[in-house]
Amino acid sequence: MKTTLRALWLVFATTVRASPLQSLLCLAETASRALSALNPLFYGLFASGAVRQDAAMLLAAVVGLICTTAVRMIFEIIGTSARLRQMDTIGFVFQHRIAKIMGSIETLDHQESPALLDKLQMFRDYAGSLAGALNSILGLINTVVWSATSLIVAITADWRLIILVLLGLPRILLTRMTVRWDQEVEDEGSPHNRRANELVDLCHRVDAGAEIRVFGLAPELRRIIRRSTRQWQLPTIRKAGRYMLVDLINGLVYYGAAAAVLGWMIIDTFAGRVDVQAITIAITALGTLQVMTSNIVGTTKWAAQSIRSATRFVWLQDYARTVHDRFTGDRKPPPKLQIGIRFENVSFRYAGATRNAITDLTLDLAPGQVVALVGENGAGKSTLVKLLTGMYAPTSGRILIDGIDLADLDVTAWRQRCTGAFQDHANFEFTAAETVGLGALDRMEDTDAIKRALYDGAGENVLKALPNGLATQLGTRWPKGIGLSGGQWQRLAIARGMMRRRPLLLALDEPTSALDAATENALFERYAAATRETGRRGGITLLVTHRFSTVAAADTVVVLSNGQIAESGTHTYLLRRQGAYAELYGLQARGYS
Numbered sequence: 001m002k003t004t005l006r007a008l009w010l011v012f013a014t015t016v017r018a019s020p021l022q023s024l025l026c027l028a029e030t031a032s033r034a035l036s037a038l039n040p041l042f043y044g045l046f047a048s049g050a051v052r053q054d055a056a057m058l059l060a061a062v063v064g065l066i067c068t069t070a071v072r073m074i075f076e077i078i079g080t081s082a083r084l085r086q087m088d089t090i091g092f093v094f095q096h097r098i099a100k101i102m103g104s105i106e107t108l109d110h111q112e113s114p115a116l117l118d119k120l121q122m123f124r125d126y127a128g129s130l131a132g133a134l135n136s137i138l139g140l141i142n143t144v145v146w147s148a149t150s151l152i153v154a155i156t157a158d159w160r161l162i163i164l165v166l167l168g169l170p171r172i173l174l175t176r177m178t179v180r181w182d183q184e185v186e187d188e189g190s191p192h193n194r195r196a197n198e199l200v201d202l203c204h205r206v207d208a209g210a211e212i213r214v215f216g217l218a219p220e221l222r223r224i225i226r227r228s229t230r231q232w233q234l235p236t237i238r239k240a241g242r243y244m245l246v247d248l249i250n251g252l253v254y255y256g257a258a259a260a261v262l263g264w265m266i267i268d269t270f271a272g273r274v275d276v277q278a279i280t281i282a283i284t285a286l287g288t289l290q291v292m293t294s295n296i297v298g299t300t301k302w303a304a305q306s307i308r309s310a311t312r313f314v315w316l317q318d319y320a321r322t323v324h325d326r327f328t329g330d331r332k333p334p335p336k337l338q339i340g341i342r343f344e345n346v347s348f349r350y351a352g353a354t355r356n357a358i359t360d361l362t363l364d365l366a367p368g369q370v371v372a373l374v375g376e377n378g379a380g381k382s383t384l385v386k387l388l389t390g391m392y393a394p395t396s397g398r399i400l401i402d403g404i405d406l407a408d409l410d411v412t413a414w415r416q417r418c419t420g421a422f423q424d425h426a427n428f429e430f431t432a433a434e435t436v437g438l439g440a441l442d443r444m445e446d447t448d449a450i451k452r453a454l455y456d457g458a459g460e461n462v463l464k465a466l467p468n469g470l471a472t473q474l475g476t477r478w479p480k481g482i483g484l485s486g487g488q489w490q491r492l493a494i495a496r497g498m499m500r501r502r503p504l505l506l507a508l509d510e511p512t513s514a515l516d517a518a519t520e521n522a523l524f525e526r527y528a529a530a531t532r533e534t535g536r537r538g539g540i541t542l543l544v545t546h547r548f549s550t551v552a553a554a555d556t557v558v559v560l561s562n563g564q565i566a567e568s569g570t571h572t573y574l575l576r577r578q579g580a581y582a583e584l585y586g587l588q589a590r591g592y593s
């Protein structure tokens with residue numbers, strides 16, 4: 001209930017604040033529509049005036065009808081245009097706010113957890129109704145006012161019309177049930193809709209294009225998309241059948257009863273017990289009462305849909321706030337690391353996973369050290385990097401940055417002191433200068449800094465190959481855009497990581513996987529230089545790699561296995577120890593010889 005009230009307030013406050021004039025005009029239109037409920041009264045007056053040949057009654061009825069119709073029409077024209085403009089404005093306001101919230105969520109859970117993704121999909125599917133939310137609520141208020149007026153007009157004409165009103169009640173009461181059905185349909189359909197959308201997206205993605213063609217996946221993908229779309233729509237189709245049945249039964253009962261009541265009134269009219277004004281109002285009110293029920297049902301469902309969307313918006317706000325409160329402290333990172341970084345009994349399990357990715361891991365990283373993390377696929381190397389950059393919080397244990405729990409640090413400030421290149425780096429399709437410069441927004445225009453970062457990331461050859469140098473647009477999907485190889489993109493990503501000059505943490509998560517041997521060598525020499533600089537400033541370089549040629553130069557090598565430390569020490573120590581590291585090293589050395 002509290003959430004619903006917050007949702008209503010959100011809709012009201014956002015809409016009125018963003019478009020006050022349009023809100024006022026929409027309200028005026030709503031009020032004017034309620035006037036049409038008086039029409040049966042004027043028809044009755046007209047009929048009575050005609051029978052009695054009373055010119056004053058006739059005139060009053062005609063003036064009344066013209067006035068209500070004219071006022072309603074004028075406000076309808078103004079209101080429709082105001083509503084359309086308002087929906088545009090509010091749609092934009094909400095889109096902007098959604099993008100802002102999504103961009104501000106500090107962690108990655110919402111991009112990986114199926115339950116959260118389904119919820120977000122549902123939110124996106126119905127977010128459009130937020131734009132018309134205030135209007136839907138005004139529509140409901142209008143219907144209620146109009147219905148109340150119609151009821152009073154009908155009942156004062158003849159008490160028997162109460163029977164018809166009562167017959168409309170079950171349908172109105174059933175609305176509660178149908179609103180619940182709507183909610184169920186949305187919940188049930190959303191995972192299938194998400195799957196269909198993602199697969200359609202996959203079909204358009206360049207990186208999936210080759211495999212889709214080589215493996216002839218198109219028909220299979222089409223089949224899954226069709227099936228998912230059917231599963232998404234099936235609840236709606238089933239629901240439509242149920243609605244039709246409910247409406248049919250209600251309609252039959254209502255019109256059966258209406259015929260009986262009307263017949264009864266006609267008999268009374270002929271017997272002189274009911275006057276012509278009352279029977280005219282009754283006949284006009286018959287349709288009105290049926291429309292009234294449909295309107296109440298329709299506008300309630302529309303308003304309920306809008307409130308559901310607004311409630312989901314509130315949920316998104318709360319989710320972002322909870323993540324913020326849980327993951328962001330207010331302490332600032334130190335200017336220079338004195339003690340270093342400590343993983344203290346850290347365990348971590350991904351949302352929905354059945355086992356830990358990291359289990360009870362304790363590890364000290366001293367300031368100025370180059371630490372290499374090695375281990376088989378799935379050992380937990382990238383997870384450690386993500387924990388260290390605050391993308392997730394440990395399930396248990398702590399990560400201490402110079403003695404301060406990462407949970408107590410302002411994560412944005414901490415990230416500003418981190419840099420690196422990531423295994424699943426992004427290919428930002430901007431100009432080459434921007435693609436690299438994004439690594440330090442405050443120096444995006446600094447060409448010398450960008451060139452230096454390119455040098456440090458062994459990316460100067462990429463620059464030489466670009467027709468317009470740093471001004472070259474990257475990505476063939478854009479006019480005059482240039483296509484790059486995987487290795488070239490990777491070198492730009494590394495250069496981006498080199499833009500930040502004084503990081504406390506330089507995290508390089510398999511930065512050379514797509515590079516050739518010569519580039520890799522050049523890169524390592526420059527890493528060493530960058531690392532020395534990072535080290536002088538008390539920074540730590542964490543290098544995740546499968547290539548042991550790099551590992552030998554590290555101060556400490558940590559071998560991970562199943563989310564735990566199998567062994568650690570210098571390269572020489574580990575070779576002497578003849579454990580897992582020595583075995584892996586030997587295997588790779590034999591592979592290259």
Ligand SMILES: Nc1ncnc2c1ncn2[C@@H]1O[C@H](COP(=O)(O)OP(=O)(O)OP(=O)(O)O)[C@@H](O)[C@H]1O
Nearest residue numbers: 112350353357375376377378379380381382383384
């Ligand atoms: N987003 C995720 N959700 C659930 N489980 C995940 C997720 N990412 C990784 N895992 C699991 O966590 C474990 C550690 O994965 P991680 O990516 O850290 O390994 P890694 O050592 O970096 O592997 P690789 O060398 O292949 O990159 C694996 O068992 C993996 O299946």
